[in-house]
Amino acid sequence: MIEARGLTKRYGKTLAVNDLSFAVPPGRVTGFLGPNGAGKSTTMRMMLGLDNPTAGQALIDGKTYRELRHPLRKVGALLDAKWVHPNRSAYAHLKWMAVSNRIPISRVDEVLEVVGLSAVAGKRAGGFSLGMSQRLGIAGALLGDPEVLLFDEPVNGLDPEGILWIRRFMHRLADEGKTVFVSSHLLSEMSLTAQELIVIGRGKLIAQSSTEEFIHAATENTVKVRSPHLSKLRDAIAREASAIRDEADALVVSGMDSARIGEIAAANQLVLHELSPQRGSLEEAFMQLTGDSVEYHTDLTEAADQLMDVTR
Numbered sequence: 001m002i003e004a005r006g007l008t009k010r011y012g013k014t015l016a017v018n019d020l021s022f023a024v025p026p027g028r029v030t031g032f033l034g035p036n037g038a039g040k041s042t043t044m045r046m047m048l049g050l051d052n053p054t055a056g057q058a059l060i061d062g063k064t065y066r067e068l069r070h071p072l073r074k075v076g077a078l079l080d081a082k083w084v085h086p087n088r089s090a091y092a093h094l095k096w097m098a099v100s101n102r103i104p105i106s107r108v109d110e111v112l113e114v115v116g117l118s119a120v121a122g123k124r125a126g127g128f129s130l131g132m133s134q135r136l137g138i139a140g141a142l143l144g145d146p147e148v149l150l151f152d153e154p155v156n157g158l159d160p161e162g163i164l165w166i167r168r169f170m171h172r173l174a175d176e177g178k179t180v181f182v183s184s185h186l187l188s189e190m191s192l193t194a195q196e197l198i199v200i201g202r203g204k205l206i207a208q209s210s211t212e213e214f215i216h217a218a219t220e221n222t223v224k225v226r227s228p229h230l231s232k233l234r235d236a237i238a239r240e241a242s243a244i245r246d247e248a249d250a251l252v253v254s255g256m257d258s259a260r261i262g263e264i265a266a267a268n269q270l271v272l273h274e275l276s277p278q279r280g281s282l283e284e285a286f287m288q289l290t291g292d293s294v295e296y297h298t299d300l301t302e303a304a305d306q307l308m309d310v311t312r
């Protein structure tokens with residue numbers, strides 16, 4: 001479990017992190033989202049004891065990083081994959097990390113295997129592609145078999161295969177019960193990777209909820225219906241639907257679920273060719289939260305107002 005309590009960091013006139021409080025639960029991938037400069041890296045650095053908070057605390061299982069007796073066994077992190085000595089082999093790099101942290105050297109082979117780098121363990125890390133470097137960084141984070149893992153923008157610059165690998169790997173770690181906290185400014189990627197979201201803007205907390213709730217609260221769910229009897233279908237559902245929009249050869253229905261539309265179609269003996277619930281995207285949710293004239297139906301109202309303030 002990771003916790004931020006009133007976490008604040010000021011660099012001169014810049015308030016990089018402004019009174020952040022949130023908790024990151026185990027067994028889930030939690031996305032830490034925010035635009036560039038929102039304060040994600042600064043928050044992560046404070047969690048890892050690399051920066052001191054101006055006020056408040058960042059806690060790992062109730063302790064600050066510096067209070068942890070065996071930090072690498074409690075928390076592993078991938079901040080910058082390219083900090084490896086270029087002339088060292090992947091194996092030598094991990095061995096050096098293991099020895100300096102009193103972790104058994106046998107663990108090096110294990111983590112190389114886990115991240116799929118066993119075959120290139122003896123090769124110079126300086127010649128690694130970005131994807132391989134990320135894997136090596138992740139192997140380093142896993143060395144102490146920590147319960148808590150922090151990844152700062154892990155998919156930046158990766159190709160689709162690398163992105164998919166990281167996404168699956170994070171899900172696997174969460175399924176093992178680990179606390180996985182991953183920062184990103186890539187919304188579409190996070191909507192696939194993260195089950196929980198912590199959203200910040202200009203150092204302030206904007207929202208904390210499951211990804212599904214976040215999208216659901218900020219976007220409208222609709223159902224797309226295709227039928228050879230569109231106009232009859234429209235008449236049949238018009239009384240119960242809150243809105244019906246035409247789209248090419250389909251209707252997009254708001255305020256009714258697909259089960260009810262199917263029932264009405266059956267009762268009226270109308271053939272359906274498609275009946276598909278349309279989910280909003282994380283991008284849409286963001287647009288909605290930052291929009292000017294949106295009616296909010298949930299407790300995200302306040303969060304939206306804050307987002308509008310901080311993004312102005």
Ligand SMILES: Nc1ncnc2c1ncn2[C@@H]1O[C@H](COP(=O)(O)OP(=O)(O)OP(=O)(O)O)[C@@H](O)[C@H]1O
Pocket residue numbers: 011014015016034035036037038039040041042043185
């Ligand atoms: N060492 C520093 N000295 C001065 N200002 C800093 C320092 N580190 C960060 N900042 C400022 O603090 C704010 C937050 O930066 P931070 O890097 O934490 O954001 P971020 O959300 O990680 O952004 P990005 O996605 O661009 O990495 C920015 O305005 C940045 O310029």
